[in-house]
Amino acid sequence: MSEDARQREQAAAGLEQLSSLVRAQSWRNEGTPSLPPTQAAVLRMLAGSDEGLRARQIADRLGVSAASLSDSLKAMEAKEWIARSPDPDDKRASVIRLKRSGRALATRLNHPARGMVSLLQGLDTDDVGALLRVTQLLVGQAQQQGLATGLRTCMGCEFFKPFGSGDAARPHYCGFIRAAFGDAELRTDCADQSPADDELLAANRERFRLRLPP
Known part of the structure; x- marks a missing residue:
């Protein structure tokens, strides 16, 4: 294996380790419910969009299929974290927004002491x-x-x-x-x-x- 290939392999391994670490932490944040990574990602994403997002937009940004995302959205809707409303630009689609409880949860998830943000505190x-x-x-x-x-x-x-x-x-x-x-x-x-x-x-x-x- 060339030195260049070895370096890329080590970089990839490091990214995978960090990704696994953050995914594991997303299941056991103190003060928050146990959250699968997809649900946590959707909450963070919607927190940055006051106008809401379509399911297709969320799926595209996460790099997952619409069918895969659907189960996560149904679970979040059942917990009253999100709400759907008709899309004024497309009658076949709906817009997903955070409800008050979902926004409060997203705020806790985005706290500097949690997730990947906490790992960046020591960087200049x-x-x-x-x-x-x-x-x-x-x-x-x-x-x-x-x-x-x-x-x-x-x-x-x-x-x-x-x-x-x-x-x-x-x-x-x-x-x-x-x-x-x-x-x-x-x-x-x-x-x-x-x-x-x-x-x-x-x-x-x-x-x-x-x-x-x-």
């Missing part, structure tokens, strides 16, 4: 920025491989201009807020994201992968 800003940069690249790979769609990252946004500011400290530029920013301010789930078309996404992906500004 540069390390967080490096992690956010790698996360953007990994999400991009997942989307290229058809594992997930609809994820609201900076790299997938039409407003994002990687290395577009001319400022070494804050190399990127957001056309929506009209401001430069650095890696530590990259977003993996931005409510203001507007999906880039395929041509712009491919160009942004190649430019973002550069180690230094062009």
